[in-house]
Amino acid sequence: MGFNQVRQRRLSDDIVERLEAMILEGTLKAGERLPAERVLAEQFGVSRPSLREAIQKLVAKGLLVSRQGGGNYIAEALGSTFSDPLLHLLESNPEAQRDLLEFRHTLEGSCAYYAAQRATEVDHQRLASAFETLQACYQRNDKVSDEEGAADASFHLAIAEASHNTVLLHTIRGLFDLLKHNVVTNIGGMYAQREETREELMRQHRELYEAIMQGRAEEARAISHRHILYVQEVLEEAQDEARRLQRAQRRLGV
Numbered sequence: 001m002g003f004n005q006v007r008q009r010r011l012s013d014d015i016v017e018r019l020e021a022m023i024l025e026g027t028l029k030a031g032e033r034l035p036a037e038r039v040l041a042e043q044f045g046v047s048r049p050s051l052r053e054a055i056q057k058l059v060a061k062g063l064l065v066s067r068q069g070g071g072n073y074i075a076e077a078l079g080s081t082f083s084d085p086l087l088h089l090l091e092s093n094p095e096a097q098r099d100l101l102e103f104r105h106t107l108e109g110s111c112a113y114y115a116a117q118r119a120t121e122v123d124h125q126r127l128a129s130a131f132e133t134l135q136a137c138y139q140r141n142d143k144v145s146d147e148e149g150a151a152d153a154s155f156h157l158a159i160a161e162a163s164h165n166t167v168l169l170h171t172i173r174g175l176f177d178l179l180k181h182n183v184v185t186n187i188g189g190m191y192a193q194r195e196e197t198r199e200e201l202m203r204q205h206r207e208l209y210e211a212i213m214q215g216r217a218e219e220a221r222a223i224s225h226r227h228i229l230y231v232q233e234v235l236e237e238a239q240d241e242a243r244r245l246q247r248a249q250r251r252l253g254v
Contacts, residue, residue, distance in 0.1 A: 011046060015054035018044065023063060023074060026161060026169050034064070034072045090178060100182055101235075105228040107171065108156055112208060112224040115162035116217035123162035124213060130158040131209045138202050149184035155205065159212065186231055193238040204230065 022028045034040060034055075041051045055072055058064040065073045090096040119127065134155045137148040153176055160172035172179070190197045204227045211220035 010053075011050040012053035012057060015044060015046060015051055016057050019054065019058060020063065024166050026166070026173070028074050030074050030173070031076045032074045034074070036071065097182065097186075098232075100178070101186075101228060101232050104179070105225060105232075107168065108159070108228065109221045109224040111156070111160045111163045111165075111168050111172065112212060113163075113217045113221040114165055114168070115159045116212045116215050116220040118164045119162040119212060119215075123158075127155075127158045127162055127209065127212065130155045131205070134205060135202065138198060146180075146184060148187070149180045152183045152187075152205075153180040155209075159208075162212065186235060190231065190234045190238070193234050193241070197234065200230065201227075 019028070028034070035043070037048055037051055037055075041048045044051065055064060055066065059066050059072075062077075063075055065075050067073065090100065115123070115127075130151070134148075134151040137151045156179065157172055157176060160169045163169065187197070187201070190201075194200075204223065208220060208223045208227065211223055
């Protein structure tokens with residue numbers, strides 16, 4: 001029986017593996033600049049030539065972008081699940097908005113379930129900060145704002161991070177801008193439709209937050225599902241009312 005020779009692993013391959021793991025787990029984010037080579041080499045305990053070789057390999061893979069005199073960056077494309085033109089189509093199409101809510105129903109329920117099971121103390125701290133920011137927006141603004149939309153999306157992103165599922169995390173991150181816009185659009189209509197909407201959403205988010213923090217996974221998933229179903233219910237009610245008004249105006253020739 002013959003044996004193939006064992007190839008000696010290069011140090012740069014270990015560095016590549018380490019950086020790839022940090023990108024995959026979300027520690028390094030799309031568009032983020034890496035520390036200077038000297039600093040990064042010291043942190044990893046490797047030589048600068050080995051680090052430089054690893055960076056070149058990651059650039060070749062399309063994971064890093066190296067800018068002349070400007071450092072090395074995580075590729076921006078990694079943060080986008082959909083192309084910008086498609087995102088604009090999704091934002092403007094009412095049917096796509098409904099589809100997005102259905103997608104969120106499945107996705108965010110899973111995030112909440114795993115976050116309740118797997119969140120670390122660091123995750124709890126990040127989630128608490130995101131929740132407090134969202135509550136402050138609710139209490140500060142009488143009307144929906146971009147700030148509130150960003151805070152709402154950031155809260156759900158913190159839940160995705162706490163799920164420790166890399167596919168869920170990168171999907172939520174890739175959809176962040178779309179989710180933020182969707183929240184602003186939806187809540188604006190919901191506030192106009194039902195007076196109790198703000199209080200109801202505050203209560204739902206608090207229940208979801210507490211279930212995750214207390215490790216009640218099944219309950220967290222159920223609360224997340226009820227939250228999306230409530231949004232769907234109020235929006236459908238508003239759409240039905242708008243259609244009735246349009247019919248009445250047509251009859252009057254308005």
